[in-house]
Amino acid sequence: PKRVKKLAPEMCFCYICGNQYTIASLPIHEKQCLAKWKIVNSKLPKHLKRFLPKKPQILIKNMVDNLTRFA
Numbered sequence: 004p005k006r007v008k009k010l011a012p013e014m015c016f017c018y019i020c021g022n023q024y025t026i027a028s029l030p031i032h033e034k035q036c037l038a039k040w041k042i043v044n045s046k047l048p049k050h051l052k053r054f055l056p057k058k059p060q061i062l063i064k065n066m067v068d069n070l071t072r073f074a
């Protein structure tokens with residue numbers, strides 16, 4: 004039989020605030036974090052306003068790479 008390695012819950016970094024969350028809780032957090040970020044940013048003076056951090060596409064890119072490799 005195949006040996007199944009028990010994985011620890013994978014941790015991901017929130018791309019907005021940089022805190023660590025589990026894969027399960029990250030999407031929920033990201034929504035709240037983004038809403039908060041927008042409020043905070045809207046209150047900043049014009050010269051301090053930031054562009055919204057872009058969501059990293061690394062995971063999706065790897066998936067696409069794998070798909071094309073086996074195609």
Ligand SMILES: [Zn+2]
Pocket residue numbers: 017018019020021022032033036
């Ligand atoms: Zn966050």
